[in-house]
Amino acid sequence: MGDPFNEGYDGDGESPVHEVSVSAFRIGATTVTNQEFAEFVDATGYRTESETYGTSAVFHLAVKANTHDILNRVNNVPWWLNIRGADWAHPAGPLSNWADIPDHPVTHVSHNDALAYCQWAGRRLPTEAEWEYAARGGLSGQRYPWGNELHNDAPGETAHNCNIWQGEFPSRNTIDDGYLTTAPATSFRPNGYGLYQTSGNVWEWCSDWFLPKYYKTCHAQGTVEDPQGPTIGRGRVMRGGSYLCHDSYCNRYRLAARSSNTPDSASGNLGFRTVAL
Template sequence: MRAVAGGVFTMGSDRFYPEEAPTRRVRVDPFEIDIYPVTNADFARFVADTGHVTMAEEAPNPEEYPGILPEMCHAGSLVFRKTKTPVDTSNPGQWWEFCFGADWRHPLGPQSAIEGLDDHPVVHIAYRDAEAYAAWAGKALPTEAEWECAARGGVEGAEYAWGDELAPAGRMMANYWQGLFPFANQCLDGWERTSPVGSFPANDFGIYDMIGNVWEWTADWWSARPAASPRKCCAIENPRGGTRRRSLDPEQPQIAIGRKVLKGGSHLCAENYCQRYRPAARHPEMIESSTSHIGFRCVRRP
């Protein structure tokens, strides 16, 4: 882990997506954070010690998903499938497949495995799974403010964790999608999907993979409008997210499952789609969801 001194920093962005605004001064207490996302090897040790069964390995409860088709009530998770041609990027269903048998041991489906991927971030992790690992490790999941403070690495006001250029002098600084999403990935960073942790430069705090590779769970309930101080002169102290009730998806009122904040973007973020490979970027995710591009890391507080 790396110690982060905390203190005051500028959180959010006014330049990209509305849910990141407004920029605001925030103060966080000191904490420690994992240098890397939790890997397959890390998670395997946890499962061997506890017998934990992830949500992706359990069939959905029809009572929690009104209207779900009976044939969909099987264990599985969402897997990204690259399209063959350009598609309308307003419809994610064209590249996401709910794959029966996909889970952390089988990241691309039941015929896949994690042999040779010990040092890749574990994926297909729902919030409950991340929380259980953190408790086992004697740690916790970071708040959104802690996560963003660590991701910025003390680089104040920059759009990216390393400055204001996405690829300075053509150098790849993180694992994200180069090319036209979701069908043409040039793989200039060397990776089609996840990459081994530590494959790209650490930020100025000595922390790796805060940007790209996999989205990371935080402990905060989603709020479309982050809290801001009523006075411009003052920093918000250790802000937390909204409430479970207010985090519900208004477009799916029949599903009463809260959403938490994801941070950091993933290997699927691209310049033509989802430019969320930035510290300020944030995304809501139902706590029972798992996908082939969501992982996590932990913090420890004094």
């Protein structure tokens, strides 16, 4: 695990590279989709935290809402707008509907919401170690699930391998990869283990608490067996990057990249995939 290129952010704790052993596990080929989450909601009547709060964050170029529902820009990240009525069922705001994109990843789900879904589905969130092992698809020490170069150069191949930002962030997206926001969960070529979009599209919750110095602790122990993460942290781990990642400000669509958020946080670029019990 970890960043073999020394190109991660210091505060994310992507180094040192260290050896980890994980027991066999089965993980979803895709993130949980809107259709799958709708089945959970229909069966249980569950209300997500975004629905309870009444608002959630939507990327400014994607908003579908009346003016009175656009409440404010989010502090320090002005490309996010706080939208009244934005939630998993209305991912771009109250004038949007999940049923228009049933095969896209569900978004606006907090870590707590993801755990509720897992309990209903008889599954769990992956540990960070499981996530990285599966996301690499058998390619050790590579930058992306398909290799080290972002784009394909071979004649006849699709140039784009993932759904990230193209153009000048955050004002102009050329949409060269075909998507301004989320793409269907099975878009682009899967990795060597059959997993789709472990780079880009939506951030994915893991079960671990996030502590930047944790990798140093693991490295000092030699090969770590089935690490469960630290017992404390400043948030829960998120992996994989999203459709908003761009190397000019958020080069976190690399396989080694890490980030975190508080367990009750949700936004239009955050989802999850699950692991079998």
